[in-house]
Amino acid sequence: MNDLSTSSQITYRAVPIRPGVIRRIRGLSDQALAWLFITPTIVLLLAINIFPLVWTIYLSFTNYRANRPNAPTLWLGTDWYQSILTDPDIWAAMQVTAHFVVWTVLIETVLGFGLAFLIDKKFRGHGLWTTIILLPMMLSPAVVGNFWTFLYQPQIGLFNYVVAFFTGRGASSFQMLGDVTLSPWAIVIVDAWMWTPYVMLICLAGLRSIPDYIYEAAEVDRASNWRQFWSITLPMALPFIMLAVLFRGIENFKMFDMVNLLTGGGPGSTTEVASITLKRAAFESWRTGYSSAFAIILFVTVFGLANIYVKALNRVKSR
């Protein structure tokens, strides 16, 4: 009891600030005060963002291996970059990534815009349908990966039974995750299922930003629904669609978790996207210098795409 009362006294005791400190803070200029507040953030950013980036750039020019930290480190110049940029296997991984990015972005954009167009009509119960459509986006990629691994099971998977029902093929006659031809499409389907709602949300924001008086003016001019869609809806929603395309493109270029959970890059290397190749080089072969160079190549690509994304975002903002 006595201990408790002592500890509560300690907890609630006010710490007096020395008058000298207050006077010193009051004497600071606005700019100095601003620097005082943002310095911790800048230091944190330098420590967790800038330093690892600079360190990775340095490592990409060396033969450093993380599993042999005491081995002498040799300066190799741009050898790793030349090796990566002339390697047909890495080129193949880039093509697998391209297949994944192009098809997911295309499917997600078409379906997302279509869904947004329907939801924008404000039919009875559209709020409930919006919530149901948004559910996959709220799930963790780890959960989605495991969930779809079960759905794709040839013996017990629901997906195979649905396909069998519509095509008349045996449910166990094909393996979505084990087949060389089907496995890239299995990942595309899962990503489209998960991220189409996100594209729908962005497109819906674009459609809701179009003022009603433009459609009213078009009605007065007796423009058909088809003409209104091509001349008003699509051009005015286009910056938002571009934004969604760029964002999904960047995200899917970096895609790792879903592919790792579903196929792990297999069968063979048919679903080995760039991030899986990078992980294998870094943490299975322990070629840290080589994987750092590969990471920098991917980083520059994503950074370049992010610049285009920011430009598109500014265009949307200025509208």
Added chain:
Amino acid sequence: MNLDVNMSTPHVSLTSRMLRRGPLEAVATTIIAAGVVMLMQPFSLTLYSWSFVVTLFGTVTFTIVSKVRE
């Protein structure tokens, strides 16, 4: 009453028109997009080999020209 109003549009040289942020950013964006396409295309290993240099050049150009006046 004498109104000294100049109604003619001010003469802007071609160089000034080109050295603005908008057109320069458009050029840099095109270079970046070309670099990304070169990285992921399935047709030529040579194009793939040059993709990083092109993307890096485009990105650096974009970073520089985004500081140019509007």
